Amino acid sequence: MGHRKHSAPRRGSLAYIPRGRVGDLFPTVHNWPRIKGATPTILGFPAVKVSTIHTITLDDREKTPNFGKPRFNPTSVLAVPDTAVVGMRLYVKENGAERAVGEVYAKSLPKGVKKRSSVEPEKFVEAWKPKLAGLAKVSAVLAIVPSDAGLSQKEPIVFEVGVGGGDIGAQFDYLGKALGKTVKFSEVFKPGGYVDVIGVTKGHGFEGPVTRMGIKRKQHKSRKSVRAVGVIGPWHPAAVMYTVARAGQHGLHQRTESGKRILTISNSKDAPITPKGGFEHFGDLRTDYALVRGSVPGANRRVVVVRYPMRPHPKAKTAPVQVLEVSTKVAGRK
Numbered sequence: 158m159g160h161r162k163h164s165a166p167r168r169g170s171l172a173y174i175p176r177g178r179v180g181d182l183f184p185t186v187h188n189w190p191r192i193k194g195a196t197p198t199i200l201g202f203p204a205v206k207v208s209t210i211h212t213i214t215l216d217d218r219e220k221t222p223n224f225g226k227p228r229f230n231p232t233s234v235l236a237v238p239d240t241a242v243v244g245m246r247l248y249v250k251e252n253g254a255e256r257a258v259g260e261v262y263a264k265s266l267p268k269g270v271k272k273r274s275s276v277e278p279e280k281f282v283e284a285w286k287p288k289l290a291g292l293a294k295v296s297a298v299l300a301i302v303p304s305d306a307g308l309s310q311k312e313p314i315v316f317e318v319g320v321g322g323g324d325i326g327a328q329f330d331y332l333g334k335a336l337g338k339t340v341k342f343s344e345v346f347k348p349g350g351y352v353d354v355i356g357v358t359k360g361h362g363f364e365g366p367v368t369r370m371g372i373k374r375k376q377h378k379s380r381k382s383v384r385a386v387g388v389i390g391p392w393h394p395a396a397v398m399y400t401v402a403r404a405g406q407h408g409l410h411q412r413t414e415s416g417k418r419i420l421t422i423s424n425s426k427d428a429p430i431t432p433k434g435g436f437e438h439f440g441d442l443r444t445d446y447a448l449v450r451g452s453v454p455g456a457n458r459r460v461v462v463v464r465y466p467m468r469p470h471p472k473a474k475t476a477p478v479q480v481l482e483v484s485t486k487v488a489g490r491k
Contacts, residue, residue: 169370189319
């Protein structure tokens with residue numbers, strides 16, 4: 158760069174530090190929202206990214222020029238197989254942190270799910286009924302069989318989700334009755350509602366600062382290097398600050414996409430949308446699916462978590478969306 162007459166904008170966001178590879182391809186959810194309502198429900202659901210298509214819906218945004226007109230939407234297809242409630246976990250709050258004090262698993266578990274507690278569910282419920290006042294929260298342990306979602310993985314995916322609605326007693330009774338049963342995506346979310354999608358992005362390996370951080374290429378006469386930063390820091394302090402754009406890992410980070418609207422929830426038998434030859438890098442869709450407006454992090458066949466929104470818009474419309482057309486073609490195919 159040499160010199161600059163004017164200031165330049167910051168290249169690369171500092172909101173995501175460190176930009177390292179994620180430890181597990183299954184996303185870790187750190188926070189669960191608090192929802193209002195008397196009926197308890199689980200706050201998240203696993204899904205598998207199938208592909209990206211397009212849909213045409215009727216625009217229901219009032220006071221906009223396109224209100225009531227057809228709207229073109231880039232749409233993500235998510236496979237949402239039935240999920241088993243295999244256990245529940247109880248927490249108390251100590252010294253500002255939550256600590257698990259009890260857990261129980263159902264008698265009948267999907268093949269491959271290991272039971273970590275030998276306590277009988279009936280005895281567990283009777284023992285904890287009088288102690289619910291001292292609990293901080295109740296969470297559910299879910300499991301999906303990968304073959305049900307079209308994945309080749311044999312080991313079941315077991316993870317923990319939060320529970321919202323009602324009080325601690327109602328949530329405890331809800332999970333006690335749901336142990337060993339399956340839950341459908343349509344029982345947790347409704348078409349037209351908004352959700353957050355948490356997943357791991359595509360990995361691009363080791364990249365330079367131009368691709369990784371978005372800095373500008375230097376003039377070809379300025380220095381020997383063109384795709385490098387002009388200066389990495391002053392003489393003092395004699396160290397490279399973390400704000401300097403550097404080469405490193407690009408992609409394969411956990412990210413959260415907020416405010417995604419569910420366009421429709423259906424079954425592949427009742428409303429098949431698999432294109433001729435199957436979805437690219439996925440194949441045929443043989444389970445329940447959800448169409449979500451916009452993009453979803455990650456590659457096809459990657460597991461994501463659909464969660465109730467952490468920051469719901471108070472005036473957002475949650476009525477079902479009128480879908481006029483759903484594409485069944487894949488780009489590049491005739």
